[in-house]
Amino acid sequence: MSIVFYIVAALAVGGALAAVLLKNTVHCALALTIAFAGIALLFLQLDAQFAGFAQILVYIGAVAILVVFAILLTRGSETPKDGVYGRKWPLGLVIAAAVFSDLAWAVLQSARVLPHEAISAPTVTVLQIGNALIGRYVLPLEIIALLLTAALIGAVIVAMHEKEAGK
Amino acid sequence: MTPLMSYLLVAALLFAIGLAGALTRRNAILVLIGIELMLNAANLNLIAFWRYGPHPESLTGMMFAIFSIAVAAAEAAVGLGLVISIHRHARTTDLDAINRMKG
Numbered sequence: 001m002s003i004v005f006y007i008v009a010a011l012a013v014g015g016a017l018a019a020v021l022l023k024n025t026v027h028c029a030l031a032l033t034i035a036f037a038g039i040a041l042l043f044l045q046l047d048a049q050f051a052g053f054a055q056i057l058v059y060i061g062a063v064a065i066l067v068v069f070a071i072l073l074t075r076g077s078e079t080p081k082d083g084v085y086g087r088k089w090p091l092g093l094v095i096a097a098a099v100f101s102d103l104a105w106a107v108l109q110s111a112r113v114l115p116h117e118a119i120s121a122p123t124v125t126v127l128q129i130g131n132a133l134i135g136r137y138v139l140p141l142e143i144i145a146l147l148l149t150a151a152l153i154g155a156v157i158v159a160m161h162e163k164e165a166g167k
Numbered sequence: 168m169t170p171l172m173s174y175l176l177v178a179a180l181l182f183a184i185g186l187a188g189a190l191t192r193r194n195a196i197l198v199l200i201g202i203e204l205m206l207n208a209a210n211l212n213l214i215a216f217w218r219y220g221p222h223p224e225s226l227t228g229m230m231f232a233i234f235s236i237a238v239a240a241a242e243a244a245v246g247l248g249l250v251i252s253i254h255r256h257a258r259t260t261d262l263d264a265i266n267r268m269k270g
Contacts, residue, residue, distance in 0.1 A: 005170075005173065009173075009177045012177065012181065013177065013180055013181065013184070016181050016184045016185065016204050017184055019188070019200055019204065020184055020185070020187060020188035020191075020192070020197075020200070020201060020204075025194055025196060025197065028197060028200060029200070032200050032203070032204075035181075035204065035207075036207065039181070039207050039210070039211060042174070042177070042211060042214075043211070043214055046174070046214050046215060046217075046218040047218060048214045048217070048218065048229060048232070050229070050233070051210075051214055051229055051232050051233060051236070054233060054236055055207075055210075055236060058236050058237075058239075058240050059203075059207070059236075062240060062243075063203060063239070063240060063243045066243055066244065066247050067196060067199070067200060067243075067247065069247075070196055070247040070250055070251060071196055073251055073254070074196065074250060074251060074254040074260050083193075084192060084193060084194065084197075085191050085192060085193060086190075086191060086192065086193045086262060086263055087263055089190075089191035091190075092186075092187060092189075092190025092191040093187055093190075093191060095186070095190060096183045096184075096186040096187035096190060096191075097183070097187075099182070099183055099186055100179055100180065100182070100183030103179035103182065103183070104176060104179050107172055107175045107176055107179060108172070111169070111172060114169065114171050114172060114175075114219075115171065115219050115220065115221065121218075122218070122223035122224055124223070124224070124226065124229065128226065129226065129229070129230075129233075132226050132230060133230070137230050137234075140230075140234055144234055144237045144238070147237075147238065147241055148237060148240070148241050151241035151242075151244055151245050152241070152244055154245055154248070155244040155245045155247070155248035156248070158245070158248040158249055158251075158252050159247075159248040159249075159251040159252050161255075
């Protein structure tokens with residue numbers, strides 16, 4: 001593995017750790033942006049340029065901004081006095097550690113069956129991706145378009161004021 | 168340690184961090200952040216298997232990841248809308264304090 005992979009992986013994991021561990025919620029959102037950027041760089045390392053730039057556009061450009069907006073709208077940036085963790089946080093930590101050890105064990109056990117010969121980087125152009133999206137994957141594309149429209153309208157309706165409806 | 172295994176281990180670590188965040192934090196927005204991290208870890212797995220799989224030219228894993236990114240964006244919008252709505256009704260996003268539906 002190249003040194004670049006280790007730097008980028010450390011960036012992603014460090015950003016994710018900071019996003020989960022920091023006390024101030026705004027700092028968490030900014031650390032989340034770093035984690036998303038690290039994951040996008042991992043995508044680029046994997047020769048998935050389109051997915052990497054889609055990750056940057058969608059996550060850093062939209063989701064992180066949405067999280068910051070939600071934090072500011074709910075005044076969530078104030079650190080609560082009695083700690084930021086729930087009552088049963090050791091249980092959550094134990095579950096997460098168990099899941100990680102299980103996943104890591106599964107990966108390490110399957111070293112023989114995973115493909116490991118170094119295949120050359122696939123050359124995938126945006127033209128090919130566009131052709132696949134409009135050709136073979138046109139039905140999922142249309143369903144995703146419908147889902148996104150419905151989800152955005154639903155989010156607006158859920159978050160809308162209910163003045164006219166009365167209390 | 169093959170490259171694919173390193174990517175899978177990084178994705179497992181990211182997933183565990185996201186899960187720990189979603190299970191331990193009290194702020195509802197931080198729980199959503201943990202869920203986003205878990206979705207990203209799954210995407211990383213999909214892309215890694217696409218890259219090192221036997222037929223990367225068929226684009227299956229790449230398409231899966233792209234659709235997954237779109238679904239995650241919709242999920243984030245609806246989830247944050249719900250958090251704002253809960254904050255309007257309960258005046259808090261503290262999940263330990265929102266216990267009206269607790270049996």
